[in-house]
Amino acid sequence: MTSRQRTTISATVVLVISMASSVLLLHHIDEIRPREIVDDTLYVASPKLVKRVSLGFDGLMACIYWTRAVQYFGHRHYLREHSYNELAPLLEITTSLDPNLFPAYQFGANFLAPAPPNGAGQPERAIRLMEYGIQHNPDNWRLYYNLGFIYYTELKDYKKAAEVFDRGSKTPDAHPSLKILAALMAEHAEDFATARLLWSAAYQTSNETSIRQNALEHLRSLQVDEDVTNLQNAVTRFVERNGRTPTTLWEVVNAEHLRGLPVDPDGIPYELSLEGQVLVANPDDFPFITKGTPPGYKPGPPKFHTKT
Amino acid sequence: MSARIIHIASNTFREAVRDRVLYNLIAFALLLSGAAIFVGQISIDIERLVVVNLGLSAVSLFGVVIAIFIGIGLVSKEIEKRTLYTVLSRPVRRWEFIVGKFFGLAGTLVVNTFFMGIGVFGALLYVAHKFSSGDAQILTALYFIILQFLIICSLALLFSSFSSPLLSAIFAFALFVIGSFSDDLRGFAYLTHGIAHWIATGAAYLVPNFSALNVISAVAHEQGIGGQLILQNTVYALFYSAMALSGAVLIFERRNLK
Amino acid sequence: MPAIEILGLEKTYMVGFWRKRPKRALHPLHLTVEEGEIFGFLGPNGAGKTTTLKLMMGLVFPTGGTARILGQEWTDPEVKAQIGFLPEQPYFYDYLTAHELLDYYGQLSGVPGKERKPKIEQMLRRVGLHDVKGVQLRKFSKGMLQRVGIAQAILHDPKLVFFDEPMSGLDPLGRREVRDLMEQLKHEGKTVFFSTHILSDAEALCDRVAIIHKGELRGVGAVEELTSAVQGKVEVIWQGTQIPASMKALGAECHTTGDTIRAVIPESQQDAAIDALRRERMRLIAITPLRTSLEAYFVEKLQHSQTTAGVSK
Numbered sequence: 001m002t003s004r005q006r007t008t009i010s011a012t013v014v015l016v017i018s019m020a021s022s023v024l025l026l027h028h029i030d031e032i033r034p035r036e037i038v039d040d041t042l043y044v045a046s047p048k049l050v051k052r053v054s055l056g057f058d059g060l061m062a063c064i065y066w067t068r069a070v071q072y073f074g075h076r077h078y079l080r081e082h083s084y085n086e087l088a089p090l091l092e093i094t095t096s097l098d099p100n101l102f103p104a105y106q107f108g109a110n111f112l113a114p115a116p117p118n119g120a121g122q123p124e125r126a127i128r129l130m131e132y133g134i135q136h137n138p139d140n141w142r143l144y145y146n147l148g149f150i151y152y153t154e155l156k157d158y159k160k161a162a163e164v165f166d167r168g169s170k171t172p173d174a175h176p177s178l179k180i181l182a183a184l185m186a187e188h189a190e191d192f193a194t195a196r197l198l199w200s201a202a203y204q205t206s207n208e209t210s211i212r213q214n215a216l217e218h219l220r221s222l223q224v225d226e227d228v229t230n231l232q233n234a235v236t237r238f239v240e241r242n243g244r245t246p247t248t249l250w251e252v253v254n255a256e257h258l259r260g261l262p263v264d265p266d267g268i269p270y271e272l273s274l275e276g277q278v279l280v281a282n283p284d285d286f287p288f289i290t291k292g293t294p295p296g297y298k299p300g301p302p303k304f305h306t307k308t
Numbered sequence: 309m310s311a312r313i314i315h316i317a318s319n320t321f322r323e324a325v326r327d328r329v330l331y332n333l334i335a336f337a338l339l340l341s342g343a344a345i346f347v348g349q350i351s352i353d354i355e356r357l358v359v360v361n362l363g364l365s366a367v368s369l370f371g372v373v374i375a376i377f378i379g380i381g382l383v384s385k386e387i388e389k390r391t392l393y394t395v396l397s398r399p400v401r402r403w404e405f406i407v408g409k410f411f412g413l414a415g416t417l418v419v420n421t422f423f424m425g426i427g428v429f430g431a432l433l434y435v436a437h438k439f440s441s442g443d444a445q446i447l448t449a450l451y452f453i454i455l456q457f458l459i460i461c462s463l464a465l466l467f468s469s470f471s472s473p474l475l476s477a478i479f480a481f482a483l484f485v486i487g488s489f490s491d492d493l494r495g496f497a498y499l500t501h502g503i504a505h506w507i508a509t510g511a512a513y514l515v516p517n518f519s520a521l522n523v524i525s526a527v528a529h530e531q532g533i534g535g536q537l538i539l540q541n542t543v544y545a546l547f548y549s550a551m552a553l554s555g556a557v558l559i560f561e562r563r564n565l566k
Numbered sequence: 567m568p569a570i571e572i573l574g575l576e577k578t579y580m581v582g583f584w585r586k587r588p589k590r591a592l593h594p595l596h597l598t599v600e601e602g603e604i605f606g607f608l609g610p611n612g613a614g615k616t617t618t619l620k621l622m623m624g625l626v627f628p629t630g631g632t633a634r635i636l637g638q639e640w641t642d643p644e645v646k647a648q649i650g651f652l653p654e655q656p657y658f659y660d661y662l663t664a665h666e667l668l669d670y671y672g673q674l675s676g677v678p679g680k681e682r683k684p685k686i687e688q689m690l691r692r693v694g695l696h697d698v699k700g701v702q703l704r705k706f707s708k709g710m711l712q713r714v715g716i717a718q719a720i721l722h723d724p725k726l727v728f729f730d731e732p733m734s735g736l737d738p739l740g741r742r743e744v745r746d747l748m749e750q751l752k753h754e755g756k757t758v759f760f761s762t763h764i765l766s767d768a769e770a771l772c773d774r775v776a777i778i779h780k781g782e783l784r785g786v787g788a789v790e791e792l793t794s795a796v797q798g799k800v801e802v803i804w805q806g807t808q809i810p811a812s813m814k815a816l817g818a819e820c821h822t823t824g825d826t827i828r829a830v831i832p833e834s835q836q837d838a839a840i841d842a843l844r845r846e847r848m849r850l851i852a853i854t855p856l857r858t859s860l861e862a863y864f865v866e867k868l869q870h871s872q873t874t875a876g877v878s879k
Contacts, residue, residue: 007561023513032536398674400643565626
């Protein structure tokens with residue numbers, strides 16, 4: 001073998017081994033890099049400064065910050081973190097670099113406003129973000145929807161929500177649900193149907209995976225709440241009629257002439273406690289339910305977010 | 309064998325030193341550190357932060373410029389000027405030439421960084437009047453910057469082995485910028501689907517990971533860097549440089565010199 | 567053992583925008599150079615001389631054929647410790663001084679540290695650059711660079727040296743020095759292989775020559791043999807202003823220059839010519855057999871190849 005052939009073979013071997021090693025190492029380095037340093041010392045937290053530093057590549061930087069925001073939240077949500085300090089700045093920087101990056105606003109509405117661990121717990125900041133968006137895009141119905149959404153779900157300020165939905169319904173190409181929601185706010189704010197409409201609209205109008213998952217979970221939990229409320233009412237009627245609590249749900253089913261044992265959205269039948277309380281079999285599968293949980297119940301880790 | 313590599317390396321170092329470009333850049337960096345002191349005068353309470361950030365960023369940026377400036381010509385200039393003819397007519401293997409050039413350039417940058425580091429510490433002392441315990445981490449940041457340089461040198465050498473100086477400079481600089489955002493690139497790749505996912509992921513993993521080597525803001529906030537990270541980064545930089553260098557060797561071995 | 571054996575080395579370049587057109591720089595070459603001789607590689611510009619040298623040095627890779635240098639595979643890196651190379655119009659690292667360059671090259675050639683310094687001093691003296699050993703090469707003239715080139719080629723005492731157009735760009739004094747040096751090298755037992763398009767140099771120096779044209783070998787042989795084809799004529803030079811009738815009768819071609827006359831006559835008439843001059847009391851200056859010059863041989867070979875090339879087209 002000539003020396004040249006030897007060199008070629010050795011060099012190729014080195015090339016392949018070092019390429020494989022560096023890729024594997026890179027993967028490993030990511031694991032051990034202290035996430036806190038990466039996340040919580042966002043040195044440049046001022047949107048104005050980022051804009052200046054971007055050297056005019058605002059759109060690109062907006063995309064980068066948006067991706068970071070999504071990953072940041074997803075990662076921490078998976079770990080059931082209780083602080084999401086950087087989410088607001090990340091979204092603010094994203095939208096100040098590119099005020100038309102609509103998914104960012106929706107993300108803010110869905111995840112900035114709610115309380116931890118499902119959100120950053122900063123509804124006021126979320127509202128500011130939406131209003132910033134509306135300021136730059138007054139004809140975009142989605143922004144009004146998002147804003148109304150926050151007032152409805154987090155602040156329970158139905159009057160304000162109605163105002164916003166109404167404003168939004170007047171924009172061109174507005175989604176029909178806005179008008180309906182505006183009307184419903186007045187009388188039936190707390191109805192299941194209203195909430196269902198809101199979350200369905202959220203699900204349909206977004207392409208972002210985490211937002212759709214979130215909406216889906218809310219819808220499932222709504223179903224459980226509704227089912228439990230109805231069942232509980234049936235139990236109450238049974239008690240009034242028969243003067244005792246039913247021993248199993250079958251008694252209620254027969255009394256009400258229902259078709260079968262009521263099941264939750266996963267197909268698992270509801271249960272009845274000894275005290276006559278309707279319970280859902282696996283409360284952990286429904287992170288947003290407000291009814292049907294046993295007393296002293298503490299929610300476990302969320303299951304619907306995949307690890308990022 | 310190894311003696312020849314050392315001789316080539318020291319000659320490359322000598323060439324860099326006698327090339328007056330080097331002196332200008334060092335002077336420039338020192339000037340910049342001086343400017344950092346003035347900035348410290350204006351702001352309140354963050355003089356140290358500014359000096360460390362500005363100083364280390366300058367070390368990194370100027371070093372990258374030097375690495376690219378000199379690196380891109382290492383092979384192509386010798387082919388262009390035909391100085392290689394009399395070198396390769398000696399018992400020098402072509403791969404020894406590449407490796408020697410790499411060590412020469414890397415050595416130049418280490419020396420350069422050493423002096424710049426002294427400048428940064430000097431400016432820091434001036435501004436903060438004393439050293440705090442967190443300042444030792446500046447050495448870690450400087451070490452990581454040197455690791456970055458190793459990678460850049462190997463890439464510049466790779467491009468120099470087959471491309472003109474102008475194109476090599478563009479490629480090398482582009483890889484530096486992309487590599488600095490490699491975290492985000494991998495984030496993008498993660499969110500894609502199908503064929504794009506594989507291509508993007510492949511590219512994202514092959515791009516040099518400079519984000520992991522950039523601990524400037526962490527060090528500015530006096531945060532500690534884990535020993536594991538230091539070790540892994542070192543091994544990564546070595547493997548990545550070996551990858552680029554072996555590519556350069558493979559290309560250069562086959563090249564017909566004009 | 568022959569110093570060089572070229573066994574069918576050839577080189578074809580692919581040219582054109584899509585690199586599809588083949589251009590033959592060197593047809594398969596078969597050539598042998600013996601140890602201890604000065605071998606001239608002659609040809610017009612672009613004939614393939616430099617390509618051959620670059621192939622031997624491993625600067626360019628052949629599309630076919632092999633070679634042996636000093637009995638070993640020509641690609642063996644260790645063989646390079648025993649050869650020296652002076653490229654055409656050499657370039658060196660201009661930021662180094664002559665001394666530093668030779669030191670660096672000495673290191674690369676494996677000359678041990680202790681020997682290097684005295685060898686370099688000796689070499690600088692030999693090529694007449696000792697006074698400027700501390701001057702950076704960027705300040706050197708072309709002639710000085712050529713001398714540095716020679717110095718680096720023979721510094722490590724190689725058995726075989728390759729010179730590509732060693733006299734190019736030198737003034738007559740420089741050329742004389744290079745010629746003398748090549749003779750010295752031969753006396754030291756080294757083999758010298760040099761390419762040139764200046765035939766007078768080749769004629770004066772070489773033991774054997776090869777002629778190459780358009781990438782093909784046209785002729786090989788000892789200079790003596792190639793030029794000893796006596797045309798069967800002699801040249802007679804005598805002092806006088808008139809051409810004797812008897813000379814004219816011999817069928818001489820005469821030229822007059824000042825008070826000297828040159829005449830070319832058939833060899834058989836040599837004695838008759840001498841008698842004629844004695845009768846006329848003209849002073850004979852010289853009688854020399856006429857030999858083919860290398861130039862004539864060269865031109866004939868080239869023309870021949872052109873006609874055959876024309877025919878084969």
